[in-house]
Amino acid sequence: MIEKINGKLFRDMFISGANNLQNNKELIDKLNVFPVPDGDTGTNMSLTIAAAIKELNKVESDNLSEIGKALSKGSLMGARGNSGVILSQIIRGISKSVEGKNELGIDEFAKALKSGSDTAYKAVIKPIEGTILTVVRESGEFAVKNVKKNKSFIEFFEKVLIEANKSLEKTPELLKNLKDAGVVDSGGKGLVCLYEGMLSALKGKIVDLQESDKIDSVQSIANDYVETQGELDIKFGYCTEFILESENADPEKIRDIMLKYGDSLVVVGYDGVIKVHVHSNEPGNVLQEALKFGQLLTIKIENMRYQHENLIIPDDDQESNSKLASQDKVIVNEESKPFGFITTTMGKGLAGIFEEFGVDIVIEGGQTMNPSTEDFINAINMVNADNIFILPNNGNVIMAANQAKEISEKNIYVVPTKNIPQGIGCLVSFDPDSDADSNMENFDEVLSNIKSGEITFAVRDTIMDGIEVNEGDVIGITGKSLISSGKDIAEVTKEVVRNMADEDSDIITLYYGEDVEEDDARLLAETIQEEYEDVDVELYYGGQPLYYYLISVE
Structure with missing residues (x-):
C-alpha cells in the first residue's frame, strides 16, 4: 500500500499524465463549443505539457524540488493558448507546494493540488466558471477536505478523480455555450486526462505515449528563433542580424537575396530602414551583400553552435521569473530605439501589412496555432527598444503574451487586440511622439471604436x-x-x-x-x-x- 510519494513516483505520475493528455488531444480538440475552427484546446494543452516533460527529462535526479522546478519552467515557457497558460499555472502551483520536501503524504499532495488551483485562479483576470478552473478548484477543495477519509494514496486519488469528473460533467450547467453544443468543457477534460494518467502511474502502470504523438510533440515544441533548444546538428551556425539603411532597396528585394544564405529569415522594413535576421554559415558574405544597397547601422553575429554547448537557462530558483529571461541576446553596436512592436498573424498578406507598419517581429500563429510564451520571449529578446508593444490579435493568445511580459525584464505592453483589424487599427493610431502609457490609453479607445x-x-x-x-x-x-x-x-x-x-x-x-x-x-x-x-x-x-x-x- 502506497503511503508516500517520492521523487521517482512523482516524476512517473507526471510523465504518465502528460502521455495520457497527449494521447487524447484530438478528443479534447473536438470539445470546443463554438462552431468555428477553434479546435485547439487539446493541442495547446498537449504542447504545453510536452514542453514540461522535455524540461523534466533534463533532470537526472529524483529530487522533488528539482523535478517540480523543471515541470514549472518547461510548462511556463511552452504554454500556448488560454488553456495551456492555465495548465502551466496549475503545474506551477503544485511545484511550489512540493518545494523543499523529500516525499509527499496524502495531506501534502492534497495541498499541492489546492495550490495548483489557487495559482491558476490568480493568473486569470476574470475567471469563468464552467471551465478548467472550475474542475481544478472543485477537485482541489475536495482533496483537502477528504484527506483523513482514506486508507491509501490510491483510494484517495481515485476519489479526487471521481470528483474531477463530476465537476467536468456539471460544466454545461455553468456555461450556456457548452449546454447548447452538448459538450463538456475541453480544458476541464484535458485536466481530467492528466489526472487519469497520474493515477495509472500511482497504480503501477505508466501510460505510454502513442507513436504519432511522440512525433508531433517533438516537432511542435521546436522553436524557430532559438536553436540552442534543439539538436546539436545545427545546419547554419551563425545568427546574423543587422539594420540596413537604404534608399534603393525594399524588404522584398533584400529577402529574396538573403534566401540563398541560410534559413530562419526575418526581414522587416519601413521608411528606408530594413532589419534582417538570418541564420547562415557565411555571415561575412551576408554583410557584403547588404553593403551593396546602403550602410549598416548595426551588426550582431552569434555562434549558435557555441551557444548550444553553453546553455544559459539557469536551473535554480524558479521563483525568480526574471531568471527565465536569461536567454537575452547581447545586442552589439545597436542603440535602443524608443518603441518596438511584436505581433501575431497568419497569412503572408497580413504579415506584409504589419511589416509595412514597421512591426519588428511578426510571429506566425493565431487561430488553431497559438504561439507559446517562449515564442514571445524569443521575439522580445530580438527587439532592442525601450518599450515593446505586443499585439496578440487573438483572444486565445493574450494570456501567453502577458505571461511573457511577466517573465521579461524589459518594458512590455500587451495591447489586448483580439483580431487583425484591431491590431492594424492600433498601429495606424500609434503616435511616436507620445509616451508608451499615452499610446496605451489611445489604443484602448481604438479598440472600443473598431x-x-x-x-x-x-x-x-x-x-x-x-x-x-x-x-x-x-x-x-x-x-x-x-x-x-x-x-x-x-x-x-x-x-x-x-x-x-x-x-x-x-x-x-x-x-x-x-x-x-x-x-x-x-x-x-x-x-x-x-x-x-x-x-x-x-x-x-x-x-x-x-x-x-x-x-x-x-
Whole structure:
C-alpha cells in the first residue's frame, strides 16, 4: 500500500499524465463549443505539457524540488493558448507546494493540488466558471477536505478523480455555450486526462505515449528563433542580424537575396530602414551583400553552435521569473530605439501589412496555432527598444503574451487586440511622439471604436445565438455573436457588413483569405461599395487560412 510519494513516483505520475493528455488531444480538440475552427484546446494543452516533460527529462535526479522546478519552467515557457497558460499555472502551483520536501503524504499532495488551483485562479483576470478552473478548484477543495477519509494514496486519488469528473460533467450547467453544443468543457477534460494518467502511474502502470504523438510533440515544441533548444546538428551556425539603411532597396528585394544564405529569415522594413535576421554559415558574405544597397547601422553575429554547448537557462530558483529571461541576446553596436512592436498573424498578406507598419517581429500563429510564451520571449529578446508593444490579435493568445511580459525584464505592453483589424487599427493610431502609457490609453479607445467581423465555416452541427448551423456552413461572426449562416460566402459576408455598418461608418475594410479568388473578392468589394456609396470600401489580400474574410468597420 502506497503511503508516500517520492521523487521517482512523482516524476512517473507526471510523465504518465502528460502521455495520457497527449494521447487524447484530438478528443479534447473536438470539445470546443463554438462552431468555428477553434479546435485547439487539446493541442495547446498537449504542447504545453510536452514542453514540461522535455524540461523534466533534463533532470537526472529524483529530487522533488528539482523535478517540480523543471515541470514549472518547461510548462511556463511552452504554454500556448488560454488553456495551456492555465495548465502551466496549475503545474506551477503544485511545484511550489512540493518545494523543499523529500516525499509527499496524502495531506501534502492534497495541498499541492489546492495550490495548483489557487495559482491558476490568480493568473486569470476574470475567471469563468464552467471551465478548467472550475474542475481544478472543485477537485482541489475536495482533496483537502477528504484527506483523513482514506486508507491509501490510491483510494484517495481515485476519489479526487471521481470528483474531477463530476465537476467536468456539471460544466454545461455553468456555461450556456457548452449546454447548447452538448459538450463538456475541453480544458476541464484535458485536466481530467492528466489526472487519469497520474493515477495509472500511482497504480503501477505508466501510460505510454502513442507513436504519432511522440512525433508531433517533438516537432511542435521546436522553436524557430532559438536553436540552442534543439539538436546539436545545427545546419547554419551563425545568427546574423543587422539594420540596413537604404534608399534603393525594399524588404522584398533584400529577402529574396538573403534566401540563398541560410534559413530562419526575418526581414522587416519601413521608411528606408530594413532589419534582417538570418541564420547562415557565411555571415561575412551576408554583410557584403547588404553593403551593396546602403550602410549598416548595426551588426550582431552569434555562434549558435557555441551557444548550444553553453546553455544559459539557469536551473535554480524558479521563483525568480526574471531568471527565465536569461536567454537575452547581447545586442552589439545597436542603440535602443524608443518603441518596438511584436505581433501575431497568419497569412503572408497580413504579415506584409504589419511589416509595412514597421512591426519588428511578426510571429506566425493565431487561430488553431497559438504561439507559446517562449515564442514571445524569443521575439522580445530580438527587439532592442525601450518599450515593446505586443499585439496578440487573438483572444486565445493574450494570456501567453502577458505571461511573457511577466517573465521579461524589459518594458512590455500587451495591447489586448483580439483580431487583425484591431491590431492594424492600433498601429495606424500609434503616435511616436507620445509616451508608451499615452499610446496605451489611445489604443484602448481604438479598440472600443473598431467593429470587427469574421467569415469562416462551421466545424460541427450546433445552435448558436438562436441560429441553427450545419457542419460546413459558411458563418459570419462579430465579437462572440453569430450573425449569419448559409452556403454562399458573398451573401453571408454582405449580411455581416450590414450588421456592422451604420450612418456613422466611414471605412469598410475587407481582408480576403487564401481560399478566396482575387476576382471574387474584388467583385464583392464593388458590390458592397455600390450599397454604401458614402463609405470608402478597401480590399486587401490577407492570405489567412480558415477565414474567407476578415472585416473592419470604422
